[in-house]
Amino acid sequence: MPDAVADAAPVPTIVGGVHSARPHDSAHKHVSGEAVYVDDIAEPAGMLHVALGLSAKAHARVLALDLTRVRAAPGVVAVVTAADVPGVNDIGCLGKGDEPLFASDRVEHVGQPLFAVAATSRDQARRAAKLADVTYAELPPVLTIAAARDGARDLVTAPMTLAVGDSAAALATAPHRIDGRLAIGGQEHFYLESQIAMAVPGEDDEVLIHVSTQHPTEVQHIVAHILRVPNGAVTVEVRRMGGGFGGKETQANLFAACAALIAKKTGRAAKLRPDRDDDFQITGKRHDFEIDYRVGFTGEGRITGVEMLFAARAGYAADLSGPVTDRALFHADNGYHYPAARLDSLPLKTNTVSNTAFRGFGGPQGMVAAERVIDEIAFALGEDPLTIRKRNLYGTTDRNLTPYxxxxxxxxxxxxxxxxxxxxxxxxxxxxxxxxxxxxxxxxxxxxxxxxxxxxxxxxxHYNQAGALVHVYTDGSVQVNHGGTEMGQGLYTKVAQIVAEEFQIDITHIRPTATTTGKVPNTSATAASSGTDLNGKAAQNAARAIRDRLTAFIAERWGVDPASVRFAAGRVTAGDRSMSFPDLVRAAYMARVQLSATGFYKTPKIHWDRAAGxxxxxxxxxxxxxxxxxxxxxxxxxxxxxxxxxxxxxxxxxxxxxxxxxxxxxxxxxxxxxxxxxxxxxxxxxxxxxxxxxxxxxxxxxxxxxxxxxxxxxxxxxxxxxxxxxxxxxxxxxxxxxxxxxxxxxxxxxxxxxxxxxxxxxxxxxxxxxxxxxxxxxxxxxx
CATH class of the missing domain: 3.30.365.10 (Aldehyde oxidase/xanthine dehydrogenase, molybdopterin binding domain)
Structure with a gap:
């Protein structure tokens, strides 16, 4: 261990701790084209390219699926259908069994996958996928919210009700009342990088999957179920995505599972990158809604009671429609106090692609409904809408109870x-x-x-938890891994800032590494705006564990109170003694101090009873x-x-x-x-x-x-x-x-x-x- 008195080394300027305007860690790579996405990873020798055969009907029984011409097409190596799935033919995130990897006897939306074909080139695979001969017996499709509401009102999942006060009485006694209906359209995610997955088979039942997903652990579980292997046999790795916006929270499951199935069947790496038109057809969107509202209010424009029914086009399967329509209800108040309210969801089944998460997760649709109600009141009373908005805002000591x-x-x-x-x-x-x-x-x-x-x-x-893994190397450099995924939002940069802050070293010494289920297991989706909240706290927890070990080590070596040890400006000090962070780390290693730690965090205070609302x-x-x-x-x-x-x-x-x-x-x-x-x-x-x-x-x-x-x-x-x-x-x-x-x-x-x-x-x-x-x-x- 070197002498701990002040040395002649210059004190470095610490750059990039928290609360500083630090550039995105990959910004220079984004603009120069150096950023490596899944399609940029060097392809293993003999890799196969995969394409999907899609349904041409919205609702039909499949009477026959003849793939003779597909198998005979140039370059084709393998063709797989539902019969080739060794495990459970379901990729749904909720395990309801309503979202098959490949449809078999029935199709429920145009663009639903029927089979996959693997060939030696992407062009060959795509051309072969068009050669299938499918015989259908068409069934009446339900395509719109109106048709679903007027028909059987089949739901993809259980609805939810939020209620506070007596809304019926409040509406009946209100000085003024308005009824109306609001239509809100859906939205395509339009991420710049399409869905993509590359699976590399390993020994025994192992498989490594590079995939563009916001939820590596869910992909891991889905692939394991499809292949009928333990979760631990599947490793999912994500360095970055070219955008996600919620469209890669569950939608990547299909592409990863399909690539993995081909890889394990053939023993060769397999990549599935759909054409943009196919991506649009196959993947879910933001839910469109029709919202019926009734509002009672005073002559001053204060709301006394509200009732809203949120009817959503969910698509053919549950996917995330339950949580999405729930969150629409959670945000149907926006910033306004409803003394009495009843809010109901109606996640309707339709023969369209199963809708999914999108930035805001149903919250935006609920908030648009709240703002329509405010506008209705303002026009009814001849007031400026801003005036009515301000009169209905939540208070701080009263008027502060939400419908939930x-x-x-x-x-x-x-x-x-x-x-x-x-x-x-x-x-x-x-x-x-x-x-x-x-x-x-x-x-x-x-x-x-x-x-x-x-x-x-x-x-x-249960999703409000995160893990992290931090390594400190003997040259003072630090590697951080956590369960969050980087989709351009700067999560890796913020977590690196947090770790730099804990060690008080320059952020250039912090290296974020690709998110992988092999390092941090059981990750939550990077969604619900919680990526930094959860993973930042987990990384901080891990970094503090290492810092505490270093503090205890140097306090014992120098014979000082641990409370007097300070990390600042790339150095550790106690009284008149000081040494650089790299020197401290090297000394700690020689003394056999553990320089790696896992971290964990779970959000406190929260709880939710959906049945009770x-x-x-x-x-x-x-x-x-x-x-x-x-x-x-x-x-x-x-x-x-x-x-x-x-x-x-x-x-x-x-x-x-x-x-x-x-x-x-x-x-x-x-x-x-x-x-x-x-x-x-x-x-x-x-x-x-x-x-x-x-x-x-x-x-x-x-x-x-x-x-x-x-x-x-x-x-x-x-x-x-x-x-x-x-x-x-x-x-x-x-x-x-x-x-x-x-x-x-x-x-x-x-x-x-x-x-x-x-x-x-x-x-x-x-x-x-x-x-x-x-x-x-x-x-x-x-x-």
Missing amino acids: HQTITDNILPELIADLEADCGYWERRAAIRAHNAGSRIMKKGLALTPVKFGISFTAT RGTPFYYFAYGAACSEVTVDTLTGEYVVDRVDILHDCGHSLNPAIDKGQVEGGFVQGMGWLTMEELWWDAQGRLRTHAPSTYKIPACGDRPRSFNVRLLANAPNREDSIHRSKAVGEPPFMLGMSVLHALSDAVASVADHRFCPQLDAPATPERVLTTIARLRARAAAAP
């Missing part, structure tokens, strides 16, 4: 809204817009300020607000977003640069969902918006002309989250609601704001134009 009986204790929305309201000049702009519209016959402007309150935690309580499902809430201004061409329905001002709550931000990027990206994606992204199936159940040529997402020209984003300052999380930060993955998505309501405000001006436009989503130019025509007709007919 959790008490809100961290509400900062009143102050946050007041801050943004003043900063963006809401009322001055409101007056200017009214004046503009009075003098402009064609081009109408609109303005809206909407809040966000989003609960953070998995409502499936009561509990504390969320550890805390993230808040935000956005003010949007738009201009609408009333002759065409086209519009532009002129200006957006956002104030968002990230607690004490771990990385303001990454968090601001998440706010900006989330807003634009939310705006796209509500204004331009439209899914459309024809009468035969075929998805016609199946590629970039037919499905529009926001482009550079659609972003706000003026885009002002601030993170709320001096607002640390009141709960003991990682360094008092707050989750930022999903909450900003709902800021896009302000654009929908700004459009509604502009449309309302054609009838002098006499009627609520009831503008449904997506508010495409066609829907805007139709709504304008309807309002003008109503105004002309009104006395």
